[in-house]
Amino acid sequence: MPTIKEQASAGSDRAEQxxxxxxxxAMDAFAENxxxxxxxxxxxxxxxxxxxxxxxxxxxxxxxxxxxxxxxIEKITxxxxxxxxxxTNSAAEYHQQIIRLGERIFQVFRxxxxxxxxxxxxALGVDQALNSKLETMLDMIAMVTELYFKNGVEKGFLRQDxxxxxxxxxxxxxLVAGVRDVLAAKDPEAxxxxxxxxxxxxxxxxxx
Amino acid sequence: MPTIKEQASAGSDRAEQxxxxxxxxAMDAFAENxxxxxxxxxxxxxxxxxxxxxxxxxxxxxxxxxxxxxxxIEKITxxxxxxxxxxTNSAAEYHQQIIRLGERIFQVFRxxxxxxxxxxxxALGVDQALNSKLETMLDMIAMVTELYFKNGVEKGFLRQDxxxxxxxxxxxxxLVAGVRDVLAAKDPEAxxxxxxxxxxxxxxxxxx
Amino acid sequence: MPTIKEQASAGSDRAEQxxxxxxxxAMDAFAENxxxxxxxxxxxxxxxxxxxxxxxxxxxxxxxxxxxxxxxIEKITxxxxxxxxxxTNSAAEYHQQIIRLGERIFQVFRxxxxxxxxxxxxALGVDQALNSKLETMLDMIAMVTELYFKNGVEKGFLRQDxxxxxxxxxxxxxLVAGVRDVLAAKDPEAxxxxxxxxxxxxxxxxxx
Amino acid sequence: MPTIKEQASAGSDRAEQxxxxxxxxAMDAFAENxxxxxxxxxxxxxxxxxxxxxxxxxxxxxxxxxxxxxxxIEKITxxxxxxxxxxTNSAAEYHQQIIRLGERIFQVFRxxxxxxxxxxxxALGVDQALNSKLETMLDMIAMVTELYFKNGVEKGFLRQDxxxxxxxxxxxxxLVAGVRDVLAAKDPEAxxxxxxxxxxxxxxxxxx
DNA sequence: TATGAATGAGCTTTCATTCAT
DNA sequence: AATGAATGAAAGCTCATTCAT
Numbered sequence: 001m002p003t004i005k006e007q008a009s010a011g012s013d014r015a016e017q018x019x020x021x022x023x024x025x026a027m028d029a030f031a032e033n034x035x036x037x038x039x040x041x042x043x044x045x046x047x048x049x050x051x052x053x054x055x056x057x058x059x060x061x062x063x064x065x066x067x068x069x070x071x072x073i074e075k076i077t078x079x080x081x082x083x084x085x086x087x088t089n090s091a092a093e094y095h096q097q098i099i100r101l102g103e104r105i106f107q108v109f110r111x112x113x114x115x116x117x118x119x120x121x122x123a124l125g126v127d128q129a130l131n132s133k134l135e136t137m138l139d140m141i142a143m144v145t146e147l148y149f150k151n152g153v154e155k156g157f158l159r160q161d162x163x164x165x166x167x168x169x170x171x172x173x174x175l176v177a178g179v180r181d182v183l184a185a186k187d188p189e190a191x192x193x194x195x196x197x198x199x200x201x202x203x204x205x206x207x208x
Numbered sequence: 209m210p211t212i213k214e215q216a217s218a219g220s221d222r223a224e225q226x227x228x229x230x231x232x233x234a235m236d237a238f239a240e241n242x243x244x245x246x247x248x249x250x251x252x253x254x255x256x257x258x259x260x261x262x263x264x265x266x267x268x269x270x271x272x273x274x275x276x277x278x279x280x281i282e283k284i285t286x287x288x289x290x291x292x293x294x295x296t297n298s299a300a301e302y303h304q305q306i307i308r309l310g311e312r313i314f315q316v317f318r319x320x321x322x323x324x325x326x327x328x329x330x331a332l333g334v335d336q337a338l339n340s341k342l343e344t345m346l347d348m349i350a351m352v353t354e355l356y357f358k359n360g361v362e363k364g365f366l367r368q369d370x371x372x373x374x375x376x377x378x379x380x381x382x383l384v385a386g387v388r389d390v391l392a393a394k395d396p397e398a399x400x401x402x403x404x405x406x407x408x409x410x411x412x413x414x415x416x
Numbered sequence: 417m418p419t420i421k422e423q424a425s426a427g428s429d430r431a432e433q434x435x436x437x438x439x440x441x442a443m444d445a446f447a448e449n450x451x452x453x454x455x456x457x458x459x460x461x462x463x464x465x466x467x468x469x470x471x472x473x474x475x476x477x478x479x480x481x482x483x484x485x486x487x488x489i490e491k492i493t494x495x496x497x498x499x500x501x502x503x504t505n506s507a508a509e510y511h512q513q514i515i516r517l518g519e520r521i522f523q524v525f526r527x528x529x530x531x532x533x534x535x536x537x538x539a540l541g542v543d544q545a546l547n548s549k550l551e552t553m554l555d556m557i558a559m560v561t562e563l564y565f566k567n568g569v570e571k572g573f574l575r576q577d578x579x580x581x582x583x584x585x586x587x588x589x590x591l592v593a594g595v596r597d598v599l600a601a602k603d604p605e606a607x608x609x610x611x612x613x614x615x616x617x618x619x620x621x622x623x624x
Numbered sequence: 625m626p627t628i629k630e631q632a633s634a635g636s637d638r639a640e641q642x643x644x645x646x647x648x649x650a651m652d653a654f655a656e657n658x659x660x661x662x663x664x665x666x667x668x669x670x671x672x673x674x675x676x677x678x679x680x681x682x683x684x685x686x687x688x689x690x691x692x693x694x695x696x697i698e699k700i701t702x703x704x705x706x707x708x709x710x711x712t713n714s715a716a717e718y719h720q721q722i723i724r725l726g727e728r729i730f731q732v733f734r735x736x737x738x739x740x741x742x743x744x745x746x747a748l749g750v751d752q753a754l755n756s757k758l759e760t761m762l763d764m765i766a767m768v769t770e771l772y773f774k775n776g777v778e779k780g781f782l783r784q785d786x787x788x789x790x791x792x793x794x795x796x797x798x799l800v801a802g803v804r805d806v807l808a809a810k811d812p813e814a815x816x817x818x819x820x821x822x823x824x825x826x827x828x829x830x831x832x
Numbered sequence: 833t834a835t836g837a838a839t840g841a842g843c844t845t846t847c848a849t850t851c852a853t
Numbered sequence: 854a855a856t857g858a859a860t861g862a863a864a865g866c867t868c869a870t871t872c873a874t
Binding site: 455456457467468471476477 | 867868869870871872
């Protein structure tokens with residue numbers, strides 16, 4: 001039984017679904033061949049539809065690429081934003097909190113392998129505005145990470161002289177490297193765990 | 209006295225120089241506008257030469273872009289490869305060695321800002337083969353880093369249970385993040401030092 | 417009491433009215449944007465109707481444009497055709513007759529500014545057949561004008577050696593120029609009068 | 625033997641000539657099929673050249689059309705501008721002067737039948753800027769004509785109360801009608817003379 | 833009868849690459 | 854060896870028209 005909202009906007013729902021289908025096909029195409037090598041007719045062809053139809057749902061090629069990127073960023077943002085640091089009573093609890101944040105972000109990329117491919121391989125160098133959008137996303141992750149670190153410093157779980165700004169950016173870099181490695185790994189599950197453990201060890205006690 | 213190679217290619221010395229000039233111009237162009245937005249005639253125009261001449265020195269557009277990438281990778285590789293871990297007597301000395309490796313790599317990117325721009329912003333998504341080439345370069349850095357780590361573990365300067373493989377990749381990720389940050393920083397000098405210190409601290413003693 | 421024709425097409429009365437509505441909307445659109453810049457969906461949009469509906473009332477885009485032109489030409493033709501030269505007793509009366517013809521035609525264009533815009537600005541260069549249709553309309557005006565002139569010559573109100581054919585075409589050209597000028601004028605009323613007076617003077621006594 | 629200028633700009637002369645060739649082919653195409661029905665490949669095809677070559681010599685389609693129009697307007701302008709009213713001693717001489725102006729303009733259109741076709745049939749409704757350019761050209765003709773008329777009024781060859789502004793526009797309208805008629809005439813030569821005579825008669829003595 | 837989603841022919845424009853000079 | 858005019862494949866995008874609902 002359709003919800004009221006579904007009934008009210010039956011026609012627009014159809015369109016919304018079609019738009020989603022095209023978006024999905026575009027995501028496949030972009031992940032496989034990148035932005036420039038993907039033709040509008042490729043995307044349309046994957047759905048067996050005429051390429052003119054594409055333009056009923058998206059302004060142009062850049063528009064759909066940005067939409068794809070936005071979709072991915074939104075997923076990551078929603079994870080990160082709902083996961084602000086909360087009160088913790090022990091260092092152990094605090095460490096758990098940080099590790100959970102990292103694992104959640106990992107999870108997003110593991111859930112859909114195309115995300116990483118598009119974000120870290122195909123999205124750069126397409127458009128100036130897109131570049132800064134990606135930068136902004138990484139900055140946002142770093143900012144939330146820094147919140148955790150600052151919180152840890154305040155609570156005394158972390159060193160008082162910690163350069164939280166640089167370290168949050170560094171850890172974001174680690175995150176990206178980890179995602180890339182997991183994307184390429186034969187056993188992503190095991191690889192993920194290995195990264196979690198190694199990074200936790202690094203952060204907590206260093207390498208010495 | 210000219211070397212054998214120089215004698216054999218006496219006539220091609222000029223050619224070699226011209227090739228280098230074109231390569232330099234291409235590097236500027238690619239760093240400024242990216243692969244797709246750079247036209248062969250742009251590169252030729254920067255040298256005041258006819259764009260037909262370009263094809264006497266390079267196969268095609270992808271060829272020169274790969275050559276540019278190769279040039280950059282070569283520079284980094286030469287730094288990394290000449291810097292294999294050597295005997296160290298103390299942990300302090302060992303730490304110094306690692307930090308020096310990182311600083312040398314940083315140095316390459318700071319010496320020529322175009323390197324980072326091309327490698328981390330413009331080179332991705334151009335060509336499948338190029339993507340793997342970049343991966344390979346990062347892997348190579350990670351491999352050398354791992355050598356250091358294994359050496360440190362052996363000598364007892366680092367934890368015995370250290371996951372050297374993952375950590376070397378993670379540290380490479382930190383390196384990339386650092387280079388990006390320095391590229392965008394107002395005061396690259398200071399930023400570089402800040403990163404060095406923060407990362408050394410992280411690696412040696414963790415954040416706790 | 418409905419006429420036979422009205423009875424026969426009782427059901428199509430609504431259709432006829434809708435056709436007229438679409439025609440009116442098309443006239444606005446064509447006058448504003450010209451033939452090529454006007455989209456079928458523009459016309460439909462002005463009526464808040466689906467653009468597929470358009471094709472129930474008109475064959476295609478050219479069809480409706482021709483219909484618009486025909487409508488305008490019909491209006492002009494009806495004025496001109498009902499205004500054949502009649503008996504006049506004096507030169508003054510005769511002059512009045514000619515001037516009235518001109519003013520009536522002017523009136524048609526002043527009553528609906530779109531007529532002139534479409535006919536003299538937008539209709540040309542669309543279609544070969546349309547070009548000749550416009551020629552034909554101008555010829556028709558010229559022909560009626562010539563009838564007046566011939567009548568004037570016969571009655572002795574005009575010179576015996578008058579080249580009525582050429583002069584009728586020339587006066588038609590004046591008419592077109594006048595309409596264009598009035599279309600662009602700030603005070604169409606005054607401009608119309610000024611033209612009437614000047615042209616009457618020219619025709620009656622020349623410029624000398 | 626090439627002139628100095630030809631020697632100095634040998635390369636640019638070639639280009640100039642090619643440009644002229646393309647312009648000529650475009651003029652044929654536009655005159656035959658109008659702006660919208662003419663494809664760039666049509667123009668290129670007429671010269672047996674690749675359509676990409678076109679873009680080495682012209683910005684785009686509108687650019688070459690404007691160039692064609694400008695060429696025509698320039699011809700007419702050069703006639704009109706070099707023919708300003710000069711001192712005349714008698715009414716007869718003055719009349720001759722006016723008639724000569726008209727005949728010269730006629731001449732331009734008779735010399736190349738495409739001029740009239742493009743200007744009066746194909747150029748309108750293509751582009752707003754082009755429309756005003758054509759208006760401006762007609763205005764310019766009218767302005768020069770008015771100069772003659774004002775001169776005639778001053779010298780006493782024409783009526784003192786003459787509405788020179790309106791009449792100059794009217795005569796320009798006659799001119800256009802005449803050109804159109806001659807373009808369509810079987811014997812353009814004879815038709816031209818007939819128009820000259822009839823218009824001269826109208827202007828000098830009216831129709832009465 | 834009305835609709836608007838779907839279609840694809842058809843156009844303009846770009847630019848890497850070739851090759852005659 | 855150097856040039857740059859010529860080329861045409863290739864792609865994005867528009868919109869008149871069709872037709873299933």
